[in-house]
Amino acid sequence: MDTENILEIIKRSDKNRGAIIAILEEIQATYTYLPEAALRLVAEETGHSLTDIYGVATFYKAFSLKPRGKHCISVCLGTACHVRGAQAIVDEFKYELKIAPGGTTPDNEISLETVNCLGACALGPTVVADGHYFPHVTKGEVREIIARTKEEMEKINTETDDRIFRLPLSCPLCKASLMDPDHPLDGHPSVRIDVSANGRKNPLRLSSLYGSGAVAMEDPVPLNQVSPLFCPHCDEELPSFSICPECGSPMAALLVRAGCAWEICTRRGCRGHLLNLNQINLS
Amino acid sequence: MINLTLNGLSISVEKGTTILEAARFYGFPIPTLCHKEGLTPYGACRLCVVEIGKGPGAKLVSSCTYPVEEGMMVRTASERVLRARRMIIELLLASCPQSKTIQDIASRHNVRQQRFRQEHEDCILCGLCVRMCKEQMMAGAIGFRGRGQNRSIGTPFDIRSDVCRLCGGCIEVCPACQARCTYNEPEKAVCGGCANLSPPCIEKEQFHDMMCYMSPCVACEAKK
Secondary structure: OOHHHHHHHHHHOOOOHHHHHHHHHHHHHHHOOOOHHHHHHHHHHHOOOHHHHHHHHHHOOOOOOOOOOOEEEEEEOOHHHHHOOHHHHHHHHHHHHOOOOOOEOOOOOEEEEEEOOOOOHHHOOOEEEOOEEEOOOOHHHHHHHHHHHHOOOOOOOOOOOOOOEEOOEEOOOOOOEOEEEEEEEOOEEEEEEEEEEOOEEEEEEEOOEEOOOOEEEOOOOOOOOEOOEEOOOOOOEOOOOOEOOOOOOEEEEEEEOOOEEEEEEOEOOOOOEEEEOOOOOOO | OEEEEEOOEEEEEOOOOEHHHHHHHOOOOOOOOOOOOOOOOOOOOOOOEEEEOOHHHOEEEEOOOOEOOOOOEEEOOOHHHHHHHHHHHHHHHHHOOOOHHHHHHHHHOOOOOOOOOOOOOOOOOOOHHHHHHHHHOOOOOOEEEOOHHHOEEEOHHHOOOOOOOOOOHHHHHOOOOOOOOOOOOHHHOOOOOHHHOOHHHHOOHHHOOOOOOOOOOOHHHHHO
């Protein structure tokens, strides 16, 4: 557990009673559960007693005090699913995963849960694995659902997914290429720029795959810090044409051939990016 | 001042008074369990139900949390109130049949038996100890945990709280668990008093730093 990170989350939120849930949600999103030390830290920083925080954390089913698996399988046990045999599906999952509902496999891969209604009664028995709905589940499909869940349904294949494409980039000011074949990211040459932070300029490498968002840097910039980005060739600051649609921080533009720009958010941790197809006017 | 009718008697009390306070001031007894002066009203036990309004619009409310309203008609001992109160007593008895406090209330209200399966819980979740700890002892060492069937009172993570001073205030106010003994689990203890009462326990080292609210306290003897 990273104390700094949790302090950061608490600092960003309000300190009143109503904000506790938001803080806990954010911690849970980061660590998949609420570590004891994190709850103690929240109590200390917000000025509420630990019993209050613990009461909230145990009241809501969305919070877990035990580490959860990487993947979450929820089996609906609502009335409609139940009469269509959801209990048999739960038993099958219990048998296949060898854990009870609410438990996590020893390898920390899969958590099994039962929920009371997913609101998709016509599709029952319903199983949700990592946000993907499986309708009319039969016992025979259980094994397949587990296998697909383990394969990470969310994972995007950079080779075959046509939502991902590679962009050769250059500096909009000096037009020098920013591609760095010596340090590949996502299996392709990375985009090398400089970031000014901690009082000096450090190299920052971005994935050249549009939408990947992978970043590598030698001296990590603190999370949420907005730092200016520079071209390593002409040493000029990359121009800003837009503000980030995600967080409102200024964006930095990189030149994509024929004058259109790939703009990236300058706030560390923000994945805001856009492709500006207008001809950028540098004058 | 607010004017209202209390059991047919026209009275006027200060704004912000609860029905319970007004009724007690004018001498109408209302039984309570989770109410204690000096602690914020909580309305958990429902023993203090009274009937307000008239005709078909009359409803039962908990008098300890209901502030008086202008022109309100309150009945503290109508047929409906007494029936509801007896039912509540039966339910309390079913969950904590061994509690002396609840047995006394039952006998006062002529409840001789109850119809429900006995649970033998040691807590009715009235919240007295939680409020005592937070409001009078300024500690906040114990609180409610979980929800619904799993709701319980205790320290976070079920381990000895850093802010607990072992004052025993929680056990002092508790109507259900007068003898909730933590002797077997000293790491969860909020009192330790019971452990000090019989000589064999005094030998046990884990109780040495405990203080006993009971009198006579023999914790000091254990130190010798």
